[in-house]
Amino acid sequence: MKTILIKNGTVYDGLGGEPYRADLLLRDGRIAAIGSCEAEADLVIDAAGKVVCPGFVDIHRHCDAKPFNNPDFGRVELAQGITTTVVGNCGISMTPRPCGNAEAREMYDFDEAVMGPIRTDGPVTYREYLEALDKTPLPINFASMIGTGAVKITVKGFSDKPYTQAELDQARAIIEDAMAAGAPGVSLGIMYLPECYSSTDEFAYILEPVGRWGGVITTHIRGEGDSMVESVREVIEIARKAGCALEISHFKSCGVDHWRKDIHTAIALIEEARKAGQDVTCDFYPYEGGSTALTTMLPPVFVAGDMTRALQELGTPEGVERFRRQSRVLYDDWDNFCVTLGWERIIISGVTLPEHRPMLGMTVPEAAEKFGFEDSEALAAHLMHTENGKTAIINMSMCQDDIDTVARLPYAVIISDAIYADTDTPHPRMYGAFPKVIREYVRERGLFTLQEAIRRMTSLPAARMKIRGRGSLAVGNFADVLVFDPAVFRDHATFTDPAQLATGLAYCIVNGEIAVDHDRRTEVMAGRNLRVDKM
Incomplete structure (x- = not known):
């Protein structure tokens, strides 16, 4: 493992502090020193005039299956500075899955529009999924949740009937085991089948282990249009009853009739819960259109x-x-x-x-x-x-005013919500969410300072998922580091031409190894499969 000395850069610590000039010494995959460093190094990078910041942490992508079936996985992520991701979002995860091949095929067919094709000869349990990731070379760091949609399909298929008590206990035991194995949390996809048939009390019961283990639930709420406000109220209640932290995923108000109105009412509910002592936060992606499966229209x-x-x-x-x-x-x-x-x-x-x-x-x-x-x-x-x-x-469902309203919330994390359907025309957020924030939200519109934008893409998401040692530049932390000129680093993906890589990243370093060198991906696979110690 190389020793890398980054000289003369402008350091953005990821915590929102004022930038400052300093050198970084990276040794054995960690940050060894910050300041004026004169040390022997295998590689010296002159970062004069460039930003030096933590690698971006995207807590909402749907690339659960890609390490196993796409040898090119990592190219899109690394080009935009993502060094760590969290998968298993929106109630959708590879595991748990039904043991029967036909039942597993039904689940994976349903999930394919989000995660892409998945074979049915892979892991069945969450622990088996982690073991498979341990054996697979990873270009970026991976943390994995399980989804309550996968749990429910495993326990009772796509049934519209309530859980029996035995099924509730089975679902709860699956979640308990995942939390014990190192899951940062559990995701809900209440809008989706078959979770849309579940009640608030059912969710609260099966999610009790999440609170006990100090984890977080992330949730695609039941409705983001007519019922958005009530849906936010519901997930706050679920989290309160389960005794766990709550992250409202891709928080937004959909539908022209609701724009510039409902989002403010929903934020008031969040603020009320926070004042009462609940740990409630949200995240957003910087686009006016969402992406999902056509079956959500059924x-x-x-x-x-x-x-x-x-x-x-x-x-x-x-x-x-x-x-x-x-x-x-x-x-x-x-x-x-x-x-x-x-x-x-x-x-x-x-x-x-x-x-x-x-x-x-x-x-x-x-x-x-x-x-x-x-x-x-x-x-x-x-x-x-x-x-x-x-x-x-x-679905072109949002307005920019509402997105900006959410973006200004000090606890709002920036995500991509990248969908991995097998297509040449994905949502542009897959390719460009993070550099888009720097180009548009910082440079062009001034919604954030650069240090604040970086905080929302590094330390804030890392802390939300209790991913320790990443998301900030501090001695002893893992050496996930970006070097770029913010006037050059930018997205190119649009809704009409989405499959365009971000450019302008001078260096992307993952665990002390150079993964991108001036927009060229190296052959390094330095990512790690993360298990989260939540207590």
């Missing part, structure tokens, strides 16, 4: 606890008509983006069949008209049926 009443049957029914005229009828009404317990957002704001971003590739980048109404479908519902039904639910979408 009303739960249509699925009725059986996703396989629902996808088959969408291939029949009767099923298309039932979907059309049920997708045009509002529900008290489910946000219907077909109505509140509208199909014209839904962009097709990922498909699995070659014949559907010409639809990529089109809105659903545009593709329906061009390819001869009766209406948007008919096309959506066709895609979900023929692709077995694996179609990915981008």
